[in-house]
Amino acid sequence: MSSKVIHALYKDDDLLMQAVKQTREAKYHIEEVYTPFPVHGLDKAMGLAPTRLAITSFLYGCVGLTVAITMMNYIMIEDWPQDIGGKPSFSYIENMPAFVPIMFELTVFFAAHLMVITFFMRSKLWPFKQAENPDVRTTDDHFLMEVDTTGHNVEELSKFLSNTGAVEVSLIDKHN
Missing domain, CATH: 3.30.70.120 (Alpha-Beta Plaits)
Known part of the structure; x- marks a missing residue:
């Protein structure tokens, strides 16, 4: 067609x-x-709906936080508890201050990497994809x-x- x-x-x-x-x-x-180059306000002038990528980023961060909590609880509390620096390893809550950096890092890691994948999928930017630019002058x-x-x-x-x-x-x- x-x-x-x-x-x-x-x-x-x-x-x-x-x-x-x-x-x-x-x-x-x-x-x-x-x-x-990006033109500020063009999306509003065109009447495009606001993006929902921020919502997906939040959800990906929640997945990362869940993975971090589950992983640390299993590794450090249930599977192989160790006495490190005199800290007891009998409950997750007692050790949570030491786990905060890991929770933060995995939250950011999951949000960032899954957002890149989501952006490429949403934009239909696949490896070896041919450019769809109708006029080469628009790149200059x-x-x-x-x-x-x-x-x-x-x-x-x-x-x-x-x-x-x-x-x-x-x-x-x-x-x-």
């Missing part, structure tokens, strides 16, 4: 932000925006806004995008 989209190229991030706002006000659907100094043409007059949409400050507007047949 293929659909037609319009690629509008901009040379300035402030101009892009204004164009995104004008395009949304005109009720056109923005498929994607490609930028050479241009900004590209991809607008869906479904149900709209292509000439009118192209003229609208040119009036928003686009330096180049082109119709592209996008294959899904």
Whole structure:
């Protein structure tokens, strides 16, 4: 299945932000925006929902903390209790102050590593994946806004995008 989209190229991030706002006000659907660097506020201007990655990070930290507590209880209390520095190893609660650094480190370790994996999976960044960048100039100094043409007059949409400050507007047949 293929659909037609319009690629509008901009040379300035402030101009892009204004164009995104004008395009949304005109009720056109923005498929994607490609930028050479993160543009502050672009996600809000595009109307994207807030990310839920912070929730997953918290859950991964809880998993790490649980693994740390379970591991230390089994290793240091149940399996092979040792008298280290005169500290009794008969209960987890008595030894918990000594275990705090391990709990902290495993919480951070699990949150960080599982977040990287989650980010790559969510972004569909697999090893050896081909780049999906539609124009190589967006990796250097241009900004590209991809607008869906479904149900709209292509000439009118192209003229609208040119009036928003686009330096180049082109119709592209996008294959899904």
